[in-house]
Amino acid sequence: MFGTSGIRGPVGEEVTADLALSVGRAVASEGATRIVVGRDPRVSGRLLADAAMAGAEECGADVIDLGMVATPTLARSVGWLDADAGIMVTASHNPTPDNGLKLWNPSGQAFDTDQREAISRRIESGDYELKRWDGIGSKSTQSDATDRHVEALVETIRRGADDGRAGDEDADDGSTDERVVNDRDADDGGEDGGNDEPLSGLTVVVDVGNGAGGLTADALAALGAHVLTLNAQPDGRFPGRPSEPTRENCRALCEFVAETDADLGIAHDGDADRMRAVTESGQFVQGDVQLALFARAVVSEGQRVAAPVNISLAVDDELEARGASLTRTRVGDVFVAERATEPDVVFGGESSGAWIWPDETLCPDGPLAACKLVALVAAAGSLDGLVSEIASYPxxxxxxxxxxxxxxxxxxxxxxxxxxxxxxxxxxxxxxxxxxxxxxxxxxxxxxxxxxxxxxxxxxxxxxxxxxxxxxxxxxxx
Structure with a gap:
């Protein structure tokens, strides 16, 4: 029933309201008394979310409806709202006819293998703890989850910038600060942050892909970047481009970035758990290169990075040069997240665009990855330059x-x-x-x-x- 990224399939065939009802019943019957539910913009999302919430209430759980949110927003909200579990209605990067459900723990980690098997057993056997009329759960709504996610992203990047400045001061040897940003004023009369923000001077194009990832643009603007958007209107038919942010599907983004003075481009899938990047010259960045850039920026000697068995030799090279190592997992962000719970694992990722910083959240967080990458570019001055530093093997x-x-x-x-x-x-x-x-x-x-x-x-x-x-x-x- 569960694949490597939850339950997914064609709506009306494999994924139905009956299935969503059963998932809600099963999660509540496994002991979750407070459940957060959200959905991406897919046309069938509201129907399936309503069914999942009804099933959970029917088995005594109180549910909190977040409405349309990004998957990482839902995953973070489980802990923020002191809930026991989260149900996200999404097919992520799958084609338009599909939808699905993915389950989340308060830590931001997706349900692990044992938890998924327990849910499957209940659904297959119909083993639910249905309540009498006076024992059913309640339903409430929460409208500020996305705003809270944006605030968390801004705080993370500002904190990183402050730590970097403190490090420069502590290591003062009489040299000058060589941090480079493009010599442009991001304040063009819009609502971008002031020039003292860590991303001031950068122009970023965000291709939301008609999905739920518009919060990336909000966070980057709050951090001082000048932000342009493509396909920013949420639309579950994905008219602008297919949901998965592949090189082929992001051709318009590559061309737009190359033809403007933008410093880089960002692309998300429908639920914004994935993030891919485009350099200032319009080059689509390989996933393994992106992983290497993120990994080398965070590791110290003796630490590990988690990635699937299909990751490039280039990642090993970058980690080895820093006294760190790669620990390989099964393919699937749920398996990367499971390994990222180990104390010496400081980062995890997949070349498809799922990136996990366990100190922040165990959910792949596309908007967080976008902000982290733009911060790296702010420090280095050029994404093309950063990419050129990573070995590229066929x-x-x-x-x-x-x-x-x-x-x-x-x-x-x-x-x-x-x-x-x-x-x-x-x-x-x-x-x-x-x-x-x-x-x-x-x-x-x-x-x-x-x-x-x-x-x-x-x-x-x-x-x-x-x-x-x-x-x-x-x-x-x-």
Missing amino acids: LRRRSVELDDKYGAMARIEEAAVAEYADDRLTTTDGVHVAFDDGWFLVRASGTQPLIRLTAEARDEARTEELLDQAAGLIDGVR
Whole structure:
């Protein structure tokens, strides 16, 4: 029932009001007495959120309706509002016909494997703690969750800027401050923050993707940036571009940034748990490069960064240079978040655009990532310059559509065991085969009827060769 990112599927087929009702019942029956519910702009969101709230109330839980919010806003609100759980109605970056539900803990962490299995068991068995008429829960609304999220982002970036200035003063050796920003006044008569704000002088284009991530523009403006927006009107049909912020889907953003004097571009998916970036020259930043930039900015010697098995060798290189290391997880932000609860893990992320700072929240927070990246650019002066510092190894991905993806994966694993030596093969999450000069991964998508192939090596020809080897495993079991 649960994929790597919650329950998702086509509305009216796999995802129905009946299913949402059951999820609400199950979460309340598992002991949650106070539940926060939110939704992204998808057309079916209101219906499904209403059903989930009805199910929770029916089993005695009090529910707080946040209305339309970003997923990280919902995840943060569970703790803010002293609730036991959160239910977010979203299909995140999936196509327009889909919707789904994702469940959250007060820590901001998504429900872990055991919690998801408990919910699934209740739904499959119909085991609910239904209440009599005088035991049903209540419903209230909360309208300031997004404003509170914006305030939290602004406080985080201001605190980071203050810490940086204090560090410069403590290390005063007579040198001058070499912090560089573009020599432009962000105050153009609008409502941008004053020039003493940490992001003053920067122009940022935010492509909201017709989703729920408009708070990013608000936070950046409050921090002094001059903000331009694309596709800012929430619309669950996603008329401006498809919800997933891929290179192809963000072509308009890349072109717009390149043709203006903007310092960078930011793109979100429908629920704003993902964030991707575009440099001032219009270059779409690879996810692994973004991960390396975030990781190296936060790690100290002996610390770890959590990322899935399909992450680039370039991340290892950046961490090793700083005495830190990479701990690999199963693919899926829920698994990255689980690893990020360990005390020496200071950051986690996926190349798809999910970024987690455990000291802030265990939810992938696209608006937080946007503000963090703009702050890095404010300090360095150029996102193109930052990107150029990260090694780029040829990494290729391919997807194969298969209805019986899990059956096919079982056959692929069997074939791989017969073909590759034990010291090269890992089957923790799909089939990962490592070589001295590269690796490939074959695994089933957690949300769509696809098998995904990834390969990386030190040169282009070897990367293509490894990707072909991966594809050969699929061809051999069809």
